[in-house]
Amino acid sequence: MRDNLRPHLTDSLTAVRNLGILAHVDAGKTTVTERILYATGTTHKRGEVHDGTTVTDYDPQERDRGITIFAAAVSCAWDGHRVNLIDTPGHVDFADEVERSLRVLDGAIAVFDAVAGVEPQSESVWRQADRHGVPRIAFVNKLDRAGADLDTAVESIRQRLHPAPLVVQLPIGAEDAFTGVVDLVRMRALLWTDGHDTVEEGPVPDALRDEARRRRRQLEETVAELHPAALEEFCAEATLTAQTLAGALRDLTRTGDGVVVLCGSAYRNLGIEPLLDAVVAYLPSPLDVPPVRGSADGTEQERAADPEVPFAALVFKVNATATGRLTYVRVYSGTIRKGDTVLDTGARRTERVGRILRVQADRHAELDRAVAGDIVAVVGPKSARAGATLCAPAAPLLLEPPTVADPVVSVAVEARRSTDTERLVAALARLAEEDPSLVVRTDSETGQTVLSGMGELHLEVAVEKIRRAQGPDVNVGRPRVAHRETVVRGVSGLVYRHVKQDGGAGQFAHVVLDVEPLEAEAGSEGFVFRSTVVGGRVPQEYVRAVAAGCRDALVEGPIGGHPVTGLRVTLSDGSTHVKDSSEMAFRTAGRLGLRQALRACATILLEPVVDVTVTVPEDAVGGVLGDLAARRGRISGSATRSGTAVVEATVPLAELFGYATRLRSRTQGRGVFTTRPAGYAPAPAAVAGATATR
Known part of the structure; x- marks a missing residue:
């Protein structure tokens, strides 16, 4: 019986597509998702972000703020295929939602703004997809906007994301006159009529025939360079059939050697049907990905x-x-x-x-x-x-579970009424259960409850969620960033003996530790432990205990009690006692020995920094540059396009609290900015002194 069922089950798996929508905030992810649901007949009315009528942005906070906060799963059917779709957030504060979604996806649609091209968060989510090996197709959205240009957007994909863009469509019309596309694989025109609810297939317009042939030839040449079977046919026939080209595009998408690029305007419902066809044709089924x-x-x-x-x-x-x-x-x-x-x-x-x-x-x-x-x-x-x-x-x-990023911003929270304290504790526990990137802890010095997350907005949303769920009234402290400490000059040969004798079996452990800064390229964990002990002076099980003790010591550094990162510890020597040595003793020696070593090292404070992209009118650039400089920002570049200036800088995260309000006031509400984590950088002495005295 099972053998008879297996072909049917296999066929059903090949007709499944598990994909996500990835993009920078405001690139149109949710609108693309809504149009997919409408085109597949799953919904009978187009949901609009600005009207608060979307299916996937159903949370009240999402509708109030006009952004996607929580990854939402939906399911629909197209051309005999089941499409399981996850609409992911685009804001950097919710990158962990994207990470968890990518872990379970087989493919993705990356959405780009036809005017802005590749934006900072577009690049971040693309790199996340790279890490998970998720095949993607690209959809250049908003081609009906003033200043939209497919070629410019494709060039930004080539330069900033580095795949080989395989452009399979040519727009018909530009900006307001955009009405359809030329399908370069089948050399046909697709035009949307009747309020953009139906697509009509026809011949390539005469005015675009030469350009379409040129671009089809360019596509064939690019594919032949990347795909051996296509190259063989191209050399023999000097062209590729539509069937060969489609098969090569599918293979290149699934290996990641190329990215198929389509275009349209999701808001006007232009280009959604070909996008769904591309999902079915090029993205993998569960059977196409490794077990x-x-x-x-x-x-x-x-x-x-x-x-x-x-x-x-x-x-x-x-x-x-x-x-x-x-x-x-x-x-x-x-x-x-x-x-x-x-x-x-x-x-x-x-x-x-x-x-x-x-x-x-x-x-x-x-x-x-x-x-x-x-x-x-x-x-x-x-x-x-x-x-x-x-x-x-x-x-x-x-x-293997999805990775969870370390939180970078914290606030103290407390119930306004002491009788609500237990309710607040329960509400915070539910938040941390739903969102692993939220961390709740009790400050050992002040006794305050501290909520930590990925950014100001992340914490604002979490606190508001408590309030809206009939939770207790909450007082929230000022945001504080999560600092780190690191070693800039180490010590060698630090000797630590742990000897304890209080009746019965004692504890004895003798370790000699070398501590040195860890070069960035040596490892990404921030801590490396190794042993050079010879002659079995410290047995291997005790070496592992020393390593565990050293990790325990990294929780609090000597400057302000912040976690320590960026160091290499070497166990160079040691000795044992025949009766009193144990794993516990050596773990204690590792912890206390490294703490003593860190006090002898030269250490500095690190603060989180972010890459900031600010988009403002040209006449506001001077004020924006001055404001960024006052916030200890380092300007890395600027460009001007169509009366708009784009400024890129690296700024300490702590200096960006309240920046959105400041930017709006400086630019009469016309300025916007986005951020992307850029790691940690040395903090100035004033900041180090302030954290040490807290």
Whole structure:
């Protein structure tokens, strides 16, 4: 019976596309998503961001602010294919939402503004997709805007993102006169009429025929350079058939050697149908991506995208709703049914699946089961958090969770009424459960509850979410950035002996530590430990204990108690006692020894810095440059285009608190800015002194 079902199951998997919409804020991601839902018949009215009628931006804060804050999953059908779509945020403060989404996607549509081209956050999300190996196609949006230019946008893709752009369309008309595209693969014209609800196919207009031939030839040459089979046909026939060209475009997209570029205007509903055709034709199905890899019993295993193998899924989002806790999962292998018991591998506890839901943003449709390749929400698991693995209890597997960035901004929060303190603690716990990039802790010195996140807006949204959920009234302190400390001059041969004798078995550990700055290229973790002890003077299990103790010591540095990064510690010598040495003793020696070494090192304070892109009218540039300089900004470049100036600078994050209001007042509301994390940089002495005295 199973053998008879397998061809049907395989066919169904090839007809699935799991993709996300990625872009800079305001590039039109949500509008593209809404038009896809409309074109596929999933909705019968076009949702508009400015009207607050979108399906995916359903949260009240999203509609009030006009931006996407939370990744929203929707599902639709096109040309016999099931398309599971995740609309991701574009603001840098919510980059972790994008990271968790990319972890479970097989492909993506990268949306670019036809006027602005590649913007800072576009570049950031593109690099995130690179890290996850997610194939992409590009959609150059807003071609109906004044100043829109497809070639300029494509050139910015080539220069800033470095893939080979494979432009498969030529616009018909420009700006307000943009009415359609020439499909360069099939050499046909696609025109939108009847209020842009229908597309008409026809011959290439006479005025564009020569240009279309030139661009088709250029596309063939680029593809032939990158694809061996296409090169063979091109050399033999001096051209490529539409079938060969489409097959080569599919292969180049899935290997990442090229990116197919389409164009249109989502707001005017121009270009959505060809975009959906490209999703089906070029982006991979769950069967086209490598099997998921995980660990089980200390060994690495693979699970194929097969409904008949043991179940395994990754939790990528948790949402507490009024009707229950929704756990969003990507099913990588096997089948899950209502009533099944699953294992949360990391927590080592079993959970029962009460319901399975096909998600349409804030609306849901009940399912009896979900199979490999599905993205669904389940109701029942009580403790699974984002990044958890759910699997069949008889076949445990632990999948690699998405990475979580360290928070960079903190605020102190407290309930206005002391009687609401417990309610606030519970509300903060729910926030941290839903969003792993939010961290809640208690300040050991002040006793305050501190909420940390990825930026001012991130924290504003979190606090507002508490208020809107009938939570307690909250007082919020001034934002503070998360500093780090690092070593600029190390020490060698620091000797530390840990000796404790208070009756019974004692503790003895002797270590000799060398501490030195860690070069940036030596590793990205910020801390490297190694041992050069010879002759077995310190057994290997004690070496590991010393390394663990050193990591414990990095939590608080000598300047202001901030985490320490950017150093290499070498265990160069040591000794043991035949009776009193233990792993605990050597861990304690590592922790206390490194703390003593850090006090002897020359250390400096690091502060988070961000790359800022400010777009203002030309007549406001002088004031903006002066303001950035006053905020300790380093100008890295500026350019002028169509009466608008774009200024790029690197600025300490702490100096940008309140900058949005200041910029609006300086530019009569016409200036905008975006930021992108740029790591850490040495803080001036005044800042170091201020943090040390807190």
